């Protein structure tokens with residue numbers, strides 16, 4: 001019986017989020033007395049196996065089939081189903097990446113199971129694990145236990161464990177040829193859209209607007225603040241979805257990741273998919289009328305109030321201070 | 324061509340959430356609701372696909388309490404052809420596998436060519452109901468779909484998935500298939516007056532399901548406000564103007580950007 005941990009990669013290049021999953025699996029191993037096996041689906045004798053074998057793991061399994069050269073949910077589900085059965089896995093631990101979101105529930109469903117997804121931590125109560133998930137877009141936490149028998153499927157949110165805390169060691173590598181049945185989807189090559197016309201990664205100060213800005217006309221309110229500060233304007237996803245600002249101004253897991261000296265969030269609630277893109281800013285300022293908005297949890301300075309009252313005063317005072 | 328769109332009623336984004344007495348969910352008794360954000364985009368994309376094809380039927384389906392009927396009525400007013408309401412009084416008590424199984428039982432016989440869902444709900448955020456449903460129905464799925472090549476629709480459909488950090492990928496899927504739709508795939512239409520009138524004549528079929536027990540459920544033990552991890556200096560004591568003045572002072576003296 002073991003804990004399986006998924007190593008995600010593209011053309012044998014590691015997705016670093018998987019090291020966070022390794023750290024999580026190692027931690028669960030300590031609490032349960034189980035051993036950790038890393039699983040790498042690949043079409044080759046994956047060159048990544050060597051790198052992963054230098055972690056404190058019981059084993060590294062390369063699940064091999066020609067059809068695993070490029071990700072498909074059907075291919076990955078077939079591979080995982082066999083590895084889980086063969087290893088009699090107790091836990092399956094993964095990072096909550098977009099790829100994992102795509103195939104993990106399918107694998108779980110084949111075992112009549114579901115995923116305890118996007119967990120931010122877990123606690124051990126005498127061998128019974130309680131997982132904590134963030135719900136309502138970050139406004140509340142829920143402690144969750146899993147009923148029934150193994151395998152248990154758990155995914156962790158980015159940043160819940162530190163990849164550089166994954167323990168080093170040495171593990172054996174093993175290749176397991178897996179069967180992959182018909183693939184009902186044909187993938188093309190992944191690509192990036194034409195280069196973004198604004199590169200916000202170089203901005204010193206960013207003023208970012210969220211749905212609290214209410215309308216396209218009101219963007220001017222935030223623009224005035226950006227102008228006064230010599231800052232760049234950015235936005236949360238709903239603003240770009242509505243085409244009030246172009247998509248290359250979107251910050252977050254699907255947009256740009258920035259770390260300016262100052263990040264001012266106006267009317268942004270602070271959902272994880274937004275905060276992963278800006279939490280490393282030097283100073284974070286949040287203006288939000290909801291005192292419980294999760295953005296305040298990562299802010300250095302917070303103002304609870306209506307941004308349409310706060311921002312004009314800010315602009316006026318900044319202009320005074322600068323003249 | 325038949326497209327089923329799954330839509331969910333969730334707490335309004337701006338609603339003040341109060342934790343329920345049993346501490347296992349929010350108190351939904353006097354909260355305002357809305358349609359889950361990405362589900363609205365799922366409906367829009369289904370309507371556009373039908374329009375591009377020039378024929379077909381768009382069926383909206385929700386699993387929820389009586390109040391969730393407004394989600395269906397709104398979708399019918401926007402152009403969906405008929406509705407299915409799987410009536411479950413406390414949907415938050417069901418785990419994702421149970422929800423998927425209950426929906427599979429209710430819609431399986433429709434034999435849709437496509438099933439669209441939003442990519443996750445903004446309340447429980449399980450993000451897996453659609454994927455499990457596809458597996459139970461024996462059809463392929465794609466998640467986080469951000470574009471459709473509508474002209475490609477035939478025995479198969481070409482679609483674009485969002486990957487992380489600005490990467491994308493096109494796939495061609497054999498139909499039938501289930502797609503979970505990402506917000507922003509296209510601009511959502513408003514219901515016209517004509518649409519609202521027409522909706523009154525459209526059928527909504529109520530289904531009262533027998534929800535099966537499910538031994539492997541994830542069980543919410545307790546719901547609470549997240550623990551604070553960072554020391555935040557709160558400025559202005561609730562007075563917006565005072566907050567602004569204090570912030571400028573901080574930007575001058577502590578952050579030193581002015």
Ligand SMILES: Cc1cc2nc3c(=O)[nH]c(=O)nc-3n(C[C@H](O)[C@H](O)[C@H](O)COP(=O)(O)OP(=O)(O)OC[C@H]3O[C@@H](n4cnc5c(N)ncnc54)[C@H](O)[C@@H]3O)c2cc1C
Pocket residue numbers: 137209210211212213235236237238239250251252253254255266267268269270271272273274287288289290293305306307308336337442443467
């Ligand atoms: C797979 C996936 C990928 C995603 N990628 C991204 C991404 O890259 N970037 C991203 O940003 N999001 C992304 N999201 C969406 C994310 O989950 C949130 O839905 C989104 O970030 C919310 O945007 P928001 O904070 O602007 O809106 P809301 O959550 O609606 O928050 C609006 C806030 O404004 C406040 N407010 C309202 N009026 C005022 C006022 N007058 N004055 C002050 N405050 C006010 C409210 O209190 C509220 O806190 C993604 C989601 C998924 C599932």
